[in-house]
Amino acid sequence: MIAHAGEDAGLGRVYDRRLVARLWPYAAPYRRVLAASAALLPLVAAVDLVGPYLVKVAIDDHITRGDWAGLWGVAALLALTLVVQYALRFLTTYLTVGTGHRVVHDLRQALFAHVQTLPASFFDRTPVGRLMTRVLSDVEAIGEVFASGIVAIFGDVLTLGGVVVVMLLLDWRLALVAFAAVPILFAVAAHFRSRAREAYREVRNRIARLNAYLQESLLGVTVVQLFGQEARHAAEFGRLNEGHRQAVFRRMRYDALLYAGVEVIGSVAIAGLIWWGGGEILAGTLTFGVLVAFMEYTHRFFLPIRDLSAKYTVMQSAMVAAERIFGLFDTPVTITSPPAPYRPPRRPSGAPERRADDQLEVGTGATTPALEFRDVWFRYEPVSGTGGAGRREAPWVLQGLSFRVAPGERVAVVGATGAGKTTLARLLTRAYDVERGAVLVDGVDVRAWELVSLRRRVGLVLQDVVVFSGTVAENLALGDTGVERWVLEAAARAAHVEAFVRSLPAGYDEVIRERGANLSHGQRQLLAVARALVYNPPVLVLDEATSSVDPETEVLLQDALDQLLEGRTSVVIAHRLSTVERAARVLVLHRGRLHEDGSHETLLRQGGLYATLHALALGRDALAPRASL
Numbered sequence: 001m002i003a004h005a006g007e008d009a010g011l012g013r014v015y016d017r018r019l020v021a022r023l024w025p026y027a028a029p030y031r032r033v034l035a036a037s038a039a040l041l042p043l044v045a046a047v048d049l050v051g052p053y054l055v056k057v058a059i060d061d062h063i064t065r066g067d068w069a070g071l072w073g074v075a076a077l078l079a080l081t082l083v084v085q086y087a088l089r090f091l092t093t094y095l096t097v098g099t100g101h102r103v104v105h106d107l108r109q110a111l112f113a114h115v116q117t118l119p120a121s122f123f124d125r126t127p128v129g130r131l132m133t134r135v136l137s138d139v140e141a142i143g144e145v146f147a148s149g150i151v152a153i154f155g156d157v158l159t160l161g162g163v164v165v166v167m168l169l170l171d172w173r174l175a176l177v178a179f180a181a182v183p184i185l186f187a188v189a190a191h192f193r194s195r196a197r198e199a200y201r202e203v204r205n206r207i208a209r210l211n212a213y214l215q216e217s218l219l220g221v222t223v224v225q226l227f228g229q230e231a232r233h234a235a236e237f238g239r240l241n242e243g244h245r246q247a248v249f250r251r252m253r254y255d256a257l258l259y260a261g262v263e264v265i266g267s268v269a270i271a272g273l274i275w276w277g278g279g280e281i282l283a284g285t286l287t288f289g290v291l292v293a294f295m296e297y298t299h300r301f302f303l304p305i306r307d308l309s310a311k312y313t314v315m316q317s318a319m320v321a322a323e324r325i326f327g328l329f330d331t332p333v334t335i336t337s338p339p340a341p342y343r344p345p346r347r348p349s350g351a352p353e354r355r356a357d358d359q360l361e362v363g364t365g366a367t368t369p370a371l372e373f374r375d376v377w378f379r380y381e382p383v384s385g386t387g388g389a390g391r392r393e394a395p396w397v398l399q400g401l402s403f404r405v406a407p408g409e410r411v412a413v414v415g416a417t418g419a420g421k422t423t424l425a426r427l428l429t430r431a432y433d434v435e436r437g438a439v440l441v442d443g444v445d446v447r448a449w450e451l452v453s454l455r456r457r458v459g460l461v462l463q464d465v466v467v468f469s470g471t472v473a474e475n476l477a478l479g480d481t482g483v484e485r486w487v488l489e490a491a492a493r494a495a496h497v498e499a500f501v502r503s504l505p506a507g508y509d510e511v512i513r514e515r516g517a518n519l520s521h522g523q524r525q526l527l528a529v530a531r532a533l534v535y536n537p538p539v540l541v542l543d544e545a546t547s548s549v550d551p552e553t554e555v556l557l558q559d560a561l562d563q564l565l566e567g568r569t570s571v572v573i574a575h576r577l578s579t580v581e582r583a584a585r586v587l588v589l590h591r592g593r594l595h596e597d598g599s600h601e602t603l604l605r606q607g608g609l610y611a612t613l614h615a616l617a618l619g620r621d622a623l624a625p626r627a628s629l
Contacts, residue, residue: 059289100146129212341450459537467516
């Protein structure tokens with residue numbers, strides 16, 4: 001089930017030098033800020049050690065002697081020490097937390113950019129919710145390393161060292177009494193930390209499952225409501241949510257036990273100091289001020305250890321998150337431009353996009369096809385299993401497919417579901433690479449093209465139109481700020497979009513809600529056609545762009561498509577009879593092979609598979625106003 005797809009195995013250790021080394025390039029631009037905060041830490045530790053000693057001086061040199069005038073000076077010095085201490089702590093916290101947020105920003109930006117370059121096959125097998133966990137929560141966990149992790153641990157270590165030195169200098173025997181609890185402390189910490197490690201991993205797994213299921217359920221909420229499955233989905237979400245809650249509680253239990261254990265051991269050490277120090281005071285070998293200072297120093301000794309326990313959990317969470325993030329970074333980008341990519345010749349500034357009459361210029365000569373499939377064999381990634389005998393190969397989607405499309409020619413592709421029609425579009429834009437054979441655009445293998453140039457060359461209009469949150473104008477231009485408004489308006493008029501755009505309260509500046517919720521399906525498809533007109537690619541592939549619309553919208557859409565396809569090389573994956581009949585040629589796919597190739601009239605006369613499909617469509621036409629092929 002998809003809810004389990006976010007689970008990972010083989011997570012890293014509590015501290016992995018390799019992962020920290022990989023994180024360093026993201027922190028390196030801010031090394032001066034980190035160095036400044038690290039330089040302040042010894043000052044913070046030193047100032048922190050002054051307070052208890054001043055208390056000792058106040059008691060032994062002034063309070064016990066009744067020197068109230070001298071006590072005012074010590075109190076003022078102690079107050080100044082506290083002000084300096086808090087100012088230094090504020091500055092170090094501000095610097096480290098700010099650095100953490102900058103690192104999170106850069107890391108998240110780099111991770112998102114990497115995810116956008118991953119091949120389509122990666123998204124076929126990876127739930128979106130899992131990716132959201134990586135880009136959002138896991139990156140945030142790494143930011144905590146800088147906010148309250150490595151730099152703060154360095155400060156705690158300095159404080160511990162300073163406390164040990166001062167306590168030994170004041171009274172080494174009393175210091176040994178306080179330090180006697182340290183072995184017990186480390187034993188307790190080691191016991192709980194080994195269990196906390198697995199608890200943190202489980203929390204990360206659970207939140208990934210929860211995000212994946214939530215994303216899938218929200219995208220399909222209308223289907224869930226249609227079939228009355230709200231209760232079942234709520235129960236399944238509740239099961240996953242309860243699993244996450246239990247995992248968080250287990251982690252919190254270990255954190256609380258570790259924290260409480262440090263507090264108890266620290267209190268036992270204080271009790272030991274009172275017992276031993278009280279005897280020394282009665283014997284006249286120890287002053288009361290030294291005992292009070294020792295109690296303060298003992299508190300400062302155990303406080304960093306307690307904080308180290310909390311920071312341990314931060315580091316544990318960060319290492320788990322880093323393991324996942326760099327696992328995503330290590331996912332290979334298999335679809336890339338070659339070292340010396342092919343780019344089509346640039347046209348003079350202001351010249352129109354290439355149309356049918358000038359596409360013959362590219363390639364080896366006038367006979368160079370605009371598109372060509374040359375003995376193409378393709379299958380999607382293997383399914384099931386993790387390798388070896390458990391790995392089952394996926395079936396071939398295309399088997400030895402070969403055909404050519406001349407410049408300016410309009411070709412329709414028909415066939416039963418699963419015949420490989422949509423796969424043609426994906427291979428032309430190089431969303432996937434063929435396993436054998438070659439796909440050529442303008443006589444050049446698509447694997448030799450620069451990816452950006454190829455996808456500017458071959459446009460794709462899908463059946464399921466993707467509409468982004470933003471204004472109508474931004475959706476038409478796809479964020480390209482260089483497109484002038486008159487170009488958008490001309491494309492909208494040609495695609496019959498302008499009427500409904502003008503009816504919107506803000507016109508082209510109207511905000512489209514998520515997934516185009518405030519537009520009808522037909523309006524979204526018309527918007528996709530207008531977007532293609534703005535984009536204006538010389539080669540266009542339409543993947544069932546006229547399906548699932550009402551008859552009135554189909555008339556508008558078909559007219560818009562006629563304008564869009566005029567003079568262009570086009571491959572139209574079609575079900576509509578009207579679309580197929582407008583094509584110069586019809587390619588009939590059957591089980592991944594080219595079964596028939598010819599004009600609409602020729603294929604009907606042959607009485608083959610296309611004629612059968614056409615007859616079935618005409619039979620449906622008697623029951624519906626529009627037939628599909």
